[in-house]
Amino acid sequence: MRSELKELLEKCAICPRNCMVNRFDGKTGYCRTDEGLNVASVCIHRGEEPVISGSYGIVNVFFSHCNLQCIYCQNHQISDNKASISSELDDNELIADEIIRLLDTGPEALGFVSPSHMVPQMISLIEGLQARGRRPVVVYNSNGYDSVATLRMIENYVDVYLPDFKYSENELAREYSSAPGYFETASAALREMYRQKGSTLIVSDKGYAQQGLVIRHLVLPGHLSNTCGVLKFIAEEISPNIHISLMSQYYPVPGVLGHKLLGRALIEEEYREAVSCFNEYGFHKGWLQGLDSTTSYRPDFVFDHPFEH
Numbered sequence: 464m465r466s467e468l469k470e471l472l473e474k475c476a477i478c479p480r481n482c483m484v485n486r487f488d489g490k491t492g493y494c495r496t497d498e499g500l501n502v503a504s505v506c507i508h509r510g511e512e513p514v515i516s517g518s519y520g521i522v523n524v525f526f527s528h529c530n531l532q533c534i535y536c537q538n539h540q541i542s543d544n545k546a547s548i549s550s551e552l553d554d555n556e557l558i559a560d561e562i563i564r565l566l567d568t569g570p571e572a573l574g575f576v577s578p579s580h581m582v583p584q585m586i587s588l589i590e591g592l593q594a595r596g597r598r599p600v601v602v603y604n605s606n607g608y609d610s611v612a613t614l615r616m617i618e619n620y621v622d623v624y625l626p627d628f629k630y631s632e633n634e635l636a637r638e639y640s641s642a643p644g645y646f647e648t649a650s651a652a653l654r655e656m657y658r659q660k661g662s663t664l665i666v667s668d669k670g671y672a673q674q675g676l677v678i679r680h681l682v683l684p685g686h687l688s689n690t691c692g693v694l695k696f697i698a699e700e701i702s703p704n705i706h707i708s709l710m711s712q713y714y715p716v717p718g719v720l721g722h723k724l725l726g727r728a729l730i731e732e733e734y735r736e737a738v739s740c741f742n743e744y745g746f747h748k749g750w751l752q753g754l755d756s757t758t759s760y761r762p763d764f765v766f767d768h769p770f771e772h
């Protein structure tokens with residue numbers, strides 16, 4: 464790892480938590496990860512948006528732990544900061560070997576999932592691939608709780624930003640994701656991503672996004688006002704020309720079973736109203752989901768391929 468990347472981990476302010484711990488000396492901050500690669504899984508995923516998955520899927524690198532702790536997270540098996548981290552995927556060359564092996568089956572894109580707390584490690588992997596002559600389209604798939612300073616640092620490494628914009632209501636962010644000030648932090652991050660990429664999404668003849676920005680929003684049951692607030696902000700404060708992925712795939716994971724609002728899937732009327740907000744604010748590029756998607760995106764990281772088991 465280059466010295467400047469190492470310095471970022473010695474007094475960690477990579478994400479908005481600004482824990483300022485030295486991840487080399489056994490101390491860990493909010494995410495409870497050290498200086499290692501902390502990769503939970505490397506696999507081909509065919510369930511992303513069409514321009515992200517393309518015809519062959521995307522090679523996704525899933526990092527362990529997260530700088531958010533969403534109580535409804537579908538990746539809770541690997542994102543829970545209280546869980547231990549497997550060290551099986553903690554060698555740069557071995558991970559690069561696996562990425563290259565999967566890229567050689569057809570995908571053009573390499574996605575980094577939950578990278579906000581692992582940016583130096585992500586850069587190290589990208590530079591390792593470049594040293595071996597491989598330059599896949601790099602997709603930064605984050606929860607939106609990103610540092611603007613860090614985003615500026617990775618501008619020349621990332622081709623496509625694929626952030627979530629989870630909350631327009633900070634009370635929900637605090638209660639559901641332990642993320643005080645999420646709205647202000649994520650909105651600043653989105654502005655920076657938009658500054659870098661604009662609203663034009665460049666797509667290859669094979670169907671892959673090559674450059675651009677796609678913003679995801681997961682509609683939560685019982686929280687239409689949150690969804691409409693998210694869409695209103697993007698349309699009025701950034702651009703209605705951005706590609707939006709309005710997701711209906713929410714399903715209750717074990718941690719929220721019995722929750723008064725999050726303990727069930729969406730109903731048709733809720734998603735229909737969310738789509739009405741999408742149209743009301745003038746969005747005309749992006750993707751909607753059918754309600755049957757709630758049964759289609761349920762990873763199990765016990766398996767080598769969490770999405771095909």
